[in-house]
Amino acid sequence: MAMAEPAAIRTVSEVLNAGRPARAGVSRSYWAGVRRRLARDRVTIVCAAILFVILAAAIFAPYVTWADPYKTSMIRRLLPPGSPNHILGTDELGRDMFTRLVYGGRISLFTGFMPVFVATVIGGTLGVLAGYLGGRSNMLIxxxxxxxxxxxxxxxxxxxxxxxxxxxxxxxVAMSLVFIAPVARVSETVATQVRNEDFVEAARATGARTWRILIEHILPNVLGPILIYASSLISVAIVLASGLSFLGLGVSPPNADWGLMLNTLRQSIYVAPVNAILPGVMIFVTSMCFNLMSDGLRAAMDVR
Amino acid sequence: MTLAVVPENPRLPVSADPRDRGGPMQPMLLVEDLKKHFPIKGSLFSPSRAVVKAVDGVSFEVAKGETLGIVGESGCGKSTTARLLMHLIQPDAGTIVFDGDPVGVVRGIPVDELQRNMQMVFQDSYASLNPRLPIADSIAFGPKSHGLPKSEARERARDLLGMVGLNPRLFAERYPHELSGGQRQRVNIARALAMHPRLVILDESVSALDKSVEAQVLNLLVSLKDRLSLTYLFISHDLNVVQYVSDRVMVMYLGRVAEIGPVERLYEAPQHPYTRALLSSRPSMDPRRRVSVPPLSGDPPNPVNPPSGCRFRTRCPLAEAVCAEIEPPLAALPAFPAHKVACHAVAAASGHSGTAVPV
Structure with missing residues (x-):
């Protein structure tokens, strides 16, 4: 059985790519595969589109709305959706619902992202360290x-x-602290799994320093699961932030925030049920989309 | 079977070795009384006292340029020995001397220096490659983490790929899942060679491959050994493969060395009853040599509480009273000093009723 000399074989792709850099189109990288699988997943794409619209509206709120979110009007209180000039009606102080929902997205989305981001950085670091180092450090953390x-x-x-x-x-701050523990636990579990793989042993066998192994071998293999988990926390964070506002601990009036709006419109639920429910619908749709999207991400990344 | 002949590359080391420190007579590796006892995890309030004696006083040496085969049943401590040598787990006791330099002591060589000189190829070709890294990066990781600039490390990785018979133009940027088992194991070999080691531990490195690929990889290993003047520690449970590649063979049983000697001698005149049982358990292509009685039955005893005296006595056909009392030392045969056996039935004046086989 003779194996020919590698330099002598020239494959079609080699001939075609002669003179080009060595990458030569053979690499189907992991992330390219993830992107391809995501593109086929319709639910994830729809959810991402909805979130994109909500996010874009929140960022460019002054350009997509035409009313002042703080301007009250005693004679225009609790107009039903579909009223002239107020497509989603008005709230209990006569402020335009649509405008306030768009502006409310600013704070609600921010309170959804920020604590999760902080908790992922802190909790992820702690968890990966605990998982990789094991032993007493793990115990302590x-x-x-x-x-x-x-x-x-x-x-x-x-x-x-x-x-x-x-x-x-x-x-x-409170919500970041709350989310650190679950992120750390997920990170620890994943890091413990990866740490026992042969390729980490092989890396250790080269005598490389711990931080190098962490960055080049552990991190790329734990990042996926951690980010998926974090993206599912965003919806929890939005609901939790709304809860805090509802209890009067988060955002204070007259700021627009979905949770706060839900709180203040609660008293009008018998008079104008649709108006009262609208902020809840926004919370529901946003968190649902984040959840479905993180499910889709997991499915796309969970291939070996 | 011929192998890919890659033109000599000036970047890679060639025969005469400037790294030699102890001279040609100094063994590459001297291991003395190596021990590793794993404690069995107790709970917080009742700490367990039981230990698994995975490796319990193993001594051997590996000469420069030779291949030492290590055989034994699953759980006999072969792989633990390999990991102890690599310092992937810390030995509890014992000394390791690499080319005259004791490891990990003052005025010896530090562990990371040892790891540069000694590399390991694992059994599972897939698990031992990072699935998120192109294989060239996996190979380049070691040299890079020892300070080689990234471009040079990648250049070395590409050279090595060519050396193990994988065209770097086609394979360098691929991911492990895009390769076959044999190709992946070639990458693992290249990764081990990237550190320019002098001794390579092959821990069941070809066992998971199918037979034709196994033969190719074995021949690759043999030719690399000549070209790079390597020394191999070849761990396997496949007696035929060990016979093919080894100069000397060491038989382990339950964390200890049962027998060690030159390969022809050990395969033709095995002395230890365990070695004989192992060798007669090999499948034969000759129908006249069919056996109906298993040479050895049952599992090895629990290493938590190994039998007193000789560890093999519970399964040994020659066991006598003395075997339960005194642990047989690993002693050279008077007529054949290179051949060492730990068995009362072979040693003279051991108290055993007779030497079973004439030496």
Whole structure:
């Protein structure tokens, strides 16, 4: 059985790509595969599109709305959706619902992203370290996380922001603290799995430093699952932030925020049920889209 | 079977070795009384005292340029020995001397220096490659983390790919899942060679490949050994493969060395009853040599509580009272000093009723 000399064989792609850089079109990278699978997933694409519209509207709020979100009007209170000039009606103080929903997205989406981002950076680092180092470091980090875990997340967020005082920033701090523990736990689990793989042993066998192994071998293999988990937390964060606002601990009136709007419109639920439900619908749609999208991401990335 | 002949490359090391420190007579690797006992995890309040004696006092040496085969049943401590040598797990006791330099002691060579000189190829060709890295990056990782600039490390990776018979133009940027098992194992070999090691531990490296690919990879290993003047530690449970590649063979049983000797000698005149059982358990192509009685039955005893005295006595056809009392030392045969056996039935004046086979 003779194996020909490699330099002598010239494949079709080699001949065609002669003179070009060596990459030569053979590489179907992992991320290219993920992108291809995502493109086929219709649910994920629709969800991403909806989220994109909501996000874009929130960012460019002054350009897509025509009313002042803070301008009240006693004679135009609780107009039903479809009224002239107020396509989604008005709230209990006569402010335009559509405008306030768009502006409310600014704070609600921000309070959804920010705590998750902070918690992913901190919790992810802690968890990956705990998982890779194992032993006592793992024990120390994960037992501290367990203390946070002992409290229901809503209760913990309420307690922390209650202790820090009401306000947007304190609410964000409270929610970041709440999310650190679950992110750390997921990261620890994934990192522990990866750490026991042969390729990590092989990397250690080269005598490379720990941080190098963490960055080049562990991180690329744990990032996917951690990001998927984090994206599913965004919806929880939006709901939680709305809950804090609802309890008067997050955003304070007259700022527009979906949770706060839900709170203040609650009293009008018998008079104008549709208006009262609208902020809830926004919360529901947004968090649902984040959830479905993270499901789609997981499916697309979960291939070996 | 001929192999790919890649033109000599000036960037890769060639025969005469400037890294030699101890002289040609100094063994590449000297291992003495290596021990690893894994504690069995107890709970917080009742710490367990039980330990698994995975490797329990193993001593051997590997001469420069030779291939030492290590055989034994699953769980006999072959792979643990390999990981201990690589310092992937820390030995509990024992000394390792690499080319005259004791490892990990003052005035010896540090562990990372040892790891540069000694590399390992694992059994599972897929699990031992990072699925998120193109294979050239996997190969380049080691040299890069030892300070070689990225471009040079990648250049070395491409050279090595050519050396193991994979065209770098086609394979360098591929991911592990795009390769076959044999190709992946070639990549793993290239990765081990990237550190310019002098000793390569092959831990069941060809066992998972199918037979024709196994033969190709074996021949590649043999030719690389000559070209790069490597020393191999070849761990396998496949006695035929070990016979093919090894100069000397070491038989392990339950964390200890049962027998060690030159390959022809060990395969023709095995002394230890365990070695004989192993060798007669090989499948034969000759129908006249068909056996109906299994040479050895049952599983090895639990390494948590190994039998007293000789560890093999519970399955040994020659076991006597003395075997339960005294642990047989690994002793050279008087007539054949290179051949060492740990068995009372072979040693003179051991108290055993007779030497079973004439030496």
């Amino acid at each position: 994960m037992r501290v996380m367990d203390v946070f875990y002992a409290f229901p997340s809503v209760l913990l967020a309420v307690a922390i922001s209650g202790a820090l005082g009401a306000g947007l920033v304190n609410g964000l």
